[in-house]
Amino acid sequence: MTLRIGSAEGFYGDNVLSALPMITGRHVDVVCFEALAELTLAILQKDKLKDPSRGYTFDLALIAQKILPEAFARNIPLISNGGGLNPVGAAQMIHETATKLGLKGLKIAAITGDDVMPRLEELHEKGETFPHIETGNPLNVSEYPIANANVYMGAQPIVEALKNGANMIVTGRVADPCLYLAPMIWRYGWSWEDWDKLASGIIAGHLLECTAQVVGGNSLAVIDTLDARDLSKLGYPIAHVEADGSFTLTKTPNTGGIVTVNTVKEQLLYEIHDPANYITPDVIADFTTLSLTQDGENRVKVANVTGKPRPEKLKLNFGRLEGYMRELIFTVGYPHAWQKLDQLKTMISETWANLPIQRTEYHLLGIDSLFGGLAPRPTDPLELVVRVMFTAKDETTLKTAVRLLMGNGLSGAAGMSISGTTIGADPRIILGLFPTLINRDHIQPSITYWEV
Amino acid sequence: MTRRVVDLAFGRSGDKGNVSNISVIARTPEAYQTLKAILTPERVKAHLGELVQGRVVRYELDNIEALNFVCYDALDGGGTRSLRIDPLGKSLAGAVLYMELD
Numbered sequence: 001m002t003l004r005i006g007s008a009e010g011f012y013g014d015n016v017l018s019a020l021p022m023i024t025g026r027h028v029d030v031v032c033f034e035a036l037a038e039l040t041l042a043i044l045q046k047d048k049l050k051d052p053s054r055g056y057t058f059d060l061a062l063i064a065q066k067i068l069p070e071a072f073a074r075n076i077p078l079i080s081n082g083g084g085l086n087p088v089g090a091a092q093m094i095h096e097t098a099t100k101l102g103l104k105g106l107k108i109a110a111i112t113g114d115d116v117m118p119r120l121e122e123l124h125e126k127g128e129t130f131p132h133i134e135t136g137n138p139l140n141v142s143e144y145p146i147a148n149a150n151v152y153m154g155a156q157p158i159v160e161a162l163k164n165g166a167n168m169i170v171t172g173r174v175a176d177p178c179l180y181l182a183p184m185i186w187r188y189g190w191s192w193e194d195w196d197k198l199a200s201g202i203i204a205g206h207l208l209e210c211t212a213q214v215v216g217g218n219s220l221a222v223i224d225t226l227d228a229r230d231l232s233k234l235g236y237p238i239a240h241v242e243a244d245g246s247f248t249l250t251k252t253p254n255t256g257g258i259v260t261v262n263t264v265k266e267q268l269l270y271e272i273h274d275p276a277n278y279i280t281p282d283v284i285a286d287f288t289t290l291s292l293t294q295d296g297e298n299r300v301k302v303a304n305v306t307g308k309p310r311p312e313k314l315k316l317n318f319g320r321l322e323g324y325m326r327e328l329i330f331t332v333g334y335p336h337a338w339q340k341l342d343q344l345k346t347m348i349s350e351t352w353a354n355l356p357i358q359r360t361e362y363h364l365l366g367i368d369s370l371f372g373g374l375a376p377r378p379t380d381p382l383e384l385v386v387r388v389m390f391t392a393k394d395e396t397t398l399k400t401a402v403r404l405l406m407g408n409g410l411s412g413a414a415g416m417s418i419s420g421t422t423i424g425a426d427p428r429i430i431l432g433l434f435p436t437l438i439n440r441d442h443i444q445p446s447i448t449y450w451e452v
Numbered sequence: 453m454t455r456r457v458v459d460l461a462f463g464r465s466g467d468k469g470n471v472s473n474i475s476v477i478a479r480t481p482e483a484y485q486t487l488k489a490i491l492t493p494e495r496v497k498a499h500l501g502e503l504v505q506g507r508v509v510r511y512e513l514d515n516i517e518a519l520n521f522v523c524y525d526a527l528d529g530g531g532t533r534s535l536r537i538d539p540l541g542k543s544l545a546g547a548v549l550y551m552e553l554d
Contacts, residue, residue: 038469039531134469134524218542220462221477262462262477265516269475271466273522275511288513325535361535369537371547372503389535431532433469 003187003241007208009033012040012057018236022252023070030183034176034209035082042147042319042431044084055086064097072103083170090170095450106452109161111171113445117149133435144320152315154281157445158182175280177205188243199285199307200245207267211236214267215257221266222258230256246303259298284308313437324427326398328388329419337384340413351404360390398427458549465545470530472541474548477518484517499551
């Protein structure tokens, strides 16, 4: 029998309530929530520093309150990596909510083992030097404060939790498509070395993991065919997976959106590098052999996927606190707009001459802010909108920079204006990524269960 | 009238760290052959200019008639390091679709 997997979250803050019509309409057998973009864990670290019981995504509270009761009543397991830096804390919160809601018999699983922050010294002693994935330079731990260090884990612990009857599974950094692969292995009992089937499952996961982006969101392919009114209420995607690994991508019935071969192609190539070697913890998937067929309205059949053995090493991302940035937006108008812009730039550099500002960048909104030098520059423009971005290692420098600049407000170029909301804004933290690889043997996932 | 890549293709861009990947998906089989001949990685790199500081690698997907351009050092540091108004390069596909064909 076909396994129907729904996807109701593609980033922290996505519309998770899109799971409800999937569940109440009995259109799915399992729903996955993928909450972790590359830097989400570093952002969650800020919450955890303020309150050690936090560090998971707020969306999980909404999922526990509104979605879990409906899913549990229909025996539909929910899987989320929104546990972030604190899957155990998330599971405890869900347990508390489920107890209040009287969901008797509910089983929650928390999957940990991805967070190697407390193990850095031990791993170093075991020979890990954390070379940068691109440059090969080893991580210098004293260069910047490290916010988080999480390994991309595979589907295996989720499969085990499903086998043990978990209804709600929260994990830390499990690789996005592996969340979706797990229920397929659970249902069909695929071997961990059946590379073609595993790769097909990964591609299903890859197509599902950005929710709206495969049903008409962020789409140029259907810009002329999709009703713009649909964009605020797209029905999130569902994959119907067969035992042989092939699958049909579709969406929640009776909702907005569209699934065509072209929306599938757009998402297939989203955020991938070498299409013949899409590396995940469980398998290397090859996108260059598959076939796509429109199989009725809003149904695309994906078949003939091939795969290669999983990689020896796992990816590990460090998030680092590299400094702060600040934004100010100025306008100058006719006449002499270009000359006024030069006056503004000179005034800024003179005002900040003695401050430890690291970078200052000027972008002209509407002219070169997206495509740099591709755009023609107007000779005598009626208006110029300039976005000034500047950075420093500390927040105080940025606050001083704004105060000094405002002090020169009446000395500025003729008719110059500044966007008021940008004056009052706070500096934003700069989180940098440092990606590396780590030996698989050094990572052991573990599962903790709670029952209501 | 100037013919541009957008007349033959659509596409989408995404990010991984400081790397941007830009897909160019042909509207017809004939368009795919034309794009394959015209859109060399060297031409794309030259067109994108200062936007891409590193190399551009092209991958071909004959099975779905699409090209994938992987652009290194293309997002001003990437993610939250970038000072661009589009730090993730969501709009960068548009820059390639704007390329002239002739």
